[in-house]
């Protein structure tokens with residue numbers, strides 16, 4: 001029985017697919033609906049959870065993550081029922097991290113106390129910007145002042161709080177970003193997620209971009225400078241990058257996300273969720289129906305919304321492990337790569353990348369350098385060619 005996953009741990013991801021409005025940049029599986037039957041959703045998520053536990057058998061849970069969509073729109077009763085059921089089915093490890101993604105509107109902040117009572121101990125808040133004009137361009141439903149008061153409430157209710165910002169936005173200079181970032185760092189506790197704006201196909205920004213109507217985006221070079229500067233500004237405040245877009249004080253890293261990047265096992269519950277589960281000793285990829293209405297119908301019919309699962313062969317496991325772990329500043333362990341994939345990466349490829357200043361090789365652990373981090377895709381192509 002392969003227990004490689006234990007090197008990353010075991011987490012449970014739960015997807016809530018609804019939002020108050022669709023943001024123009026977002027290609028997550030998120031939908032707007034004013035007809036959400038919460039009791040129905042609660043029963044459906046619980047059903048898929050039970051089915052998943054019947055596959056894995058007993059194991060202890062390191063972390064739970066409510067993501068979306070906007071899970072802060074869930075009823076606290078649903079969050080509570082799911083946490084209780086996870087504990088009953090598998091057992092939560094003492095001090096397990098339980099994160100909920102929240103949008104910082106006042107409606108949602110009013111529910112924080114109930115989420116905390118339900119067992120949530122970490123909030124990841126989508127503040128996105130500390131500039132009201134930018135929030136409007138990003139189609140957000142909150143103002144800066146609303147976000148700040150929601151953050152204050154969150155700090156009182158939860159032992160861990162983090163927030164997300166998006167940079168390299170339209171008409172944003174590096175200078176303006178660094179000053180916004182400093183403001184954020186003054187507020188931040190010990191964790192921030194800082195994402196460069198990406199223009200995704202199928203979003204409103206994607207459509208505007210194709211028609212040449214999304215003006216004022218920084219050129220690639222300027223965005224790369226913003227990325228490098230971001231690391232420096234964060235370091236001045238003691239927040240270090242532990243992953244491409246995630247910065248934390250030592251010990252404050254998101255344990256749930258580390259499970260993905262350390263190639264642990266995770267269950268994926270809810271529409272469009274992905275899972276990697278070691279079943280009968282075989283690393284298995286699973287995913288559910290994406291469309292919320294169709295997913296609900298599948299639950300009614302089968303008790304779960306999974307499509308047929310796929311056992312990953314050693315080569316795929318090696319590729320996935322490398323792609324995930326190279327995002328981390330702790331890097332990728334070549335012994336683990338070899339034990340998963342059955343082959344090693346050639347010493348000459350590693351040497352070449354080292355000579356180019358793209359990676360360090362620390363006793364068989366490959367780590368992208370500051371110069372290499374923005375070019376991770378090229379590093380991966382070279383290592384896996």
Ligand SMILES: C[S@@+](CC[C@H](N)C(=O)[O-])C[C@H]1O[C@@H](n2cnc3c(N)ncnc32)[C@H](O)[C@@H]1O
Pocket residue numbers: 019025026027028067068069070071101102103125126127128164165166195196197198199200
């Ligand atoms: C699942 S999403 C959103 C969670 C929550 N609904 C919210 O909007 O705050 C998680 C994060 O991804 C980031 N994100 C989503 N789309 C992005 C894009 N196109 N470019 C950069 N960051 C993006 C945002 O910072 C967002 O907070």
Ligand code: SF4
Pocket residue numbers: 018019020021022023026027028030068069070103126
């Ligand atoms: S960014 Fe968040 S609130 Fe906006 S559509 Fe995506 S998931 Fe929903």
